[in-house]
Amino acid sequence: MSDPINYYAFKKDEWKDLYKLRSIPVTTDGLKQIKAFNDEISIQDVRDVYIPIVHLLDLCTQNFNQWQKTKTAFLDKQDRKVPFIIGISGSVAVGKSTTARLLEVLLSRCFEDKKIQLITTDGFLYNSAELKRRGIMDRKGFPESYDMKSLINFLNEVKSGKHNVKAPVYSHDVYDIIPDKFDIINQPDVLIIEGINTLQLPSNQQIYVSDFTDFSIYIDADDDLIEQWYIERFEELMDTAFQNPSNYYYEMAHTDRKKAIETAKDVWQQINLPNLLENIKPTKTRADLIIHKTDNHRIDKILLRKY
Ligand SMILES: Nc1ncnc2c1ncn2[C@@H]1O[C@H](COP(=O)(O)OP(=O)(O)O)[C@@H](O)[C@H]1O
Numbered sequence: 001m002s003d004p005i006n007y008y009a010f011k012k013d014e015w016k017d018l019y020k021l022r023s024i025p026v027t028t029d030g031l032k033q034i035k036a037f038n039d040e041i042s043i044q045d046v047r048d049v050y051i052p053i054v055h056l057l058d059l060c061t062q063n064f065n066q067w068q069k070t071k072t073a074f075l076d077k078q079d080r081k082v083p084f085i086i087g088i089s090g091s092v093a094v095g096k097s098t099t100a101r102l103l104e105v106l107l108s109r110c111f112e113d114k115k116i117q118l119i120t121t122d123g124f125l126y127n128s129a130e131l132k133r134r135g136i137m138d139r140k141g142f143p144e145s146y147d148m149k150s151l152i153n154f155l156n157e158v159k160s161g162k163h164n165v166k167a168p169v170y171s172h173d174v175y176d177i178i179p180d181k182f183d184i185i186n187q188p189d190v191l192i193i194e195g196i197n198t199l200q201l202p203s204n205q206q207i208y209v210s211d212f213t214d215f216s217i218y219i220d221a222d223d224d225l226i227e228q229w230y231i232e233r234f235e236e237l238m239d240t241a242f243q244n245p246s247n248y249y250y251e252m253a254h255t256d257r258k259k260a261i262e263t264a265k266d267v268w269q270q271i272n273l274p275n276l277l278e279n280i281k282p283t284k285t286r287a288d289l290i291i292h293k294t295d296n297h298r299i300d301k302i303l304l305r306k307y
């Protein structure tokens with residue numbers, strides 16, 4: 001498929017060459033920290049793709065902060081810090097949380113005086129009891145499974161500079177929202193919000209998540225590859241997290257492995273793939289930046305929105 005006309009398209013080498021200054025250091029310590037949360041991340045991609053993205057984000061935040069100052073001066077209001085919000089979208093299992101954590105580490109290391117926080121939209125899924133009440137337990141991740149009103153309200157509070165804004169927490173372990181557990185977002189310079197719905201336009205709301213994001217990234221890859229990553233992650237989890245008796249998939253991890261993988265394939269085909277095709281992929285060309293990945297999560301192409 002040809003690239004959308006409103007984007008500049010770069011092969012990895014072209015993208016790397018754009019960033020000539022290389023003024024952002026990645027120390028050995030920094031690389032260790034990245035390897036610690038995901039050993040498989042390509043350090044070459046960190047240098048060639050993610051560091052230039054961090055540089056671009058720095059330029060965007062400087063521009064954003066300047067515009068906030070100009071606007072408050074025009075309105076004769078008192079200057080205040082407005083968090084810059086980065087949205088990260090894409091399919092289930094495409095690597096959103098990994099990319100979000102990577103950017104969190106890089107931004108925190110490169111801009112030590114800045115407060116960077118990270119949140120995922122999973123926390124705004126309705127809890128299982130509510131999903132069951134609505135008869136949509138098998139639609140987790142679809143637009144109707146999120147409490148969008150709460151998510152919008154949360155973003156509005158963060159943007160308006162409120163202290164200690166609470167975000168509910170979803171646990172993949174128990175496959176549900178954890179009651180009375182919250183992440184606290186307290187006046188960050190940058191908030192990264194990661195989730196399949198960060199570029200979506202919910203049918204029943206006037207305001208969208210994207211009204212609060214200042215830069216949006218879509219992680220892209222071929223559907224078959226994403227399915228493979230989904231199954232691989234499931235297999236990894238079978239040997240780790242699913243071994244915990246409190247895990248939702250504990251029973252399954254202790255039955256026939258082949259059967260368990262068949263179930264995961266069914267979940268992909270029945271839930272996550274339709275959601276990707278119907279609700280996630282159509283939002284791709286709203287993103288400011290599209291990162292395209294190929295085998296082994298290596299990046300082969302970057303698209304930057306022109307206008
Ligand atoms: N850049 C990457 N390099 C290597 N593996 C990755 C990378 N990004 C994601 N993965 C792996 O792909 C799987 C899905 O990634 P994850 O970040 O959990 O996806 P998502 O948050 O989109 O569901 C995980 O097993 C993760 O370890």
Ligand SMILES: CC(C)(COP(=O)(O)O)[C@@H](O)C(=O)NCCC(=O)O
Pocket residue numbers: 091092093096122140141142194195196267271272
């Ligand atoms: C909670 C999720 C909708 C969120 O996906 P994520 O943002 O973590 O990629 C997803 O992990 C999920 O549970 N999907 C439903 C089907 C499944 O069990 O994979």
